[in-house]
């Protein structure tokens with residue numbers, strides 16, 4: 208596998224690495240995303256369906272076409288396999304491989320289990336049984352070492368919630384924690400004064416280290432350039448659209464959950480925007496992150512997966528953010544750990560963060576940072592996409 212393509216970016220480029228031509232992935236026109244300016248009013252045109260874009264969809268009919276790749280990533284993460292476990296290289300529509308046929312039956316089974324037993328709620332997913340293996344374990348294991356405390360702790364958005372209900376009255380409320388975070392980060396006036404941020408640093412993944420430049424500009428614009436031997440890898444969001452670029456390849460548009468994630472990363476005033484992002488918030492206990500205790504806050508959003516925030520018990524700063532990408536079969540998690548907070552223009556900014564997904568992780572360490580410097584808007588102009596293919600008339 209080509210190391211350059213590994214964990215830097217999401218769905219798109221991994222698929223390119225797998226040899227799949229993404230020619231067909233030009234979906235509908237612009238998709239309105241929530242930005243800080245219009246977080247309340249989201250309007251999205253009716254998305255194209257998977258079966259309209261792909262050749263051989265039998266079970267996942269009706270899901271948005273944009274969700275197909277994340278859904279495939281959910282499957283690979285759940286079974287611990289590569290795309291080729293089920294797919295013929297370069298001909299994803301073919302049904303030659305047995306596991307692909309089995310996977311269709313498994314989807315039907317999963318939907319039936321949830322329908323018949325959990326009132327249609329997606330309680331059981333591929334991962335519930337498979338746990339990163341093609342062969343689910345049916346027999347309990349014997350105890351080979353002394354039990355560690357917390358070993359069987361559940362994880363996921365609601366983990367720890369029940370345990371915490373009893374002592375909830377004692378600790379701070381979610382609102383208090385969000386307020387404390389704003390204070391810890393410098394206070395709303397100082398945070399809102401930041402209009403741009405330019406960072407230089409390194410991105411480390413899979414034993415490699417490459418220089419990276421990141422430009423952010425209010426409102427909700429962000430672009431990063433990872434300097435690779437043969438050119439720049441680009442991840443960008445301009446307030447409405449997001450795109451990914453690799454040297455020598457056409458840009459790929461971001462869709463669905465990737466756009467949602469990009470808009471969060473691009474927000475220079477996230478701390479002061481958190482409250483309005485959520486329809487409901489709840490403290491779901493405390494957890495150890497590294498050697499420090501953190502409060503876990505569950506933020507529900509309208510029509511989107513929740514976001515989980517972890518605030519350092521002492522400093523009040525955001526030390527971890529977990530968000531989920533929607534797929535047809537379950538949520539795909541992304542975890543970002545923030546560290547090395549430093550003072551800059553009266554605000555606290557993390558100089559290091561690690562982003563982890565089921566498919567890989569990377570760490571960015573900032574070495575130089577400037578804020579409130581001019582950043583040319585031309586940086587955030589999306590390069591032209593390749594011509595959409597002339598598919599069969601519909």
Ligand code: HEC
Nearest residue numbers: 261262263264265266267279280290293299300307310311
């Ligand atoms: C465990 C088996 C499995 C794995 C692993 C898997 N897929 Fe799939 N894939 C399927 C099944 C099953 C379908 C058909 C779904 C349906 O009929 O509704 C499908 C359909 C597709 C299609 C639509 C093809 C067409 O034109 O009809 C694409 C594209 C695709 N997968 C890409 C991927 C990619 C990329 C990966 C790796 C990230 C991947 N798949 C991993 C089982 C798998």
Ligand code: HEC
Nearest residue numbers: 282306309310313314317331332333336337341342343536
């Ligand atoms: C209720 C438990 C359960 C769920 C949920 C489940 N599976 Fe399975 N799956 C199994 C079992 C058990 C087997 C058989 C494994 C064996 O033969 O050892 C299996 C086998 C498979 C195989 C064949 C593996 C091989 O080596 O050929 C595939 C592919 C697969 N599952 C995909 C999926 C996908 C995709 C999902 C989610 C849509 C899913 N499964 C959900 C229990 C489950």
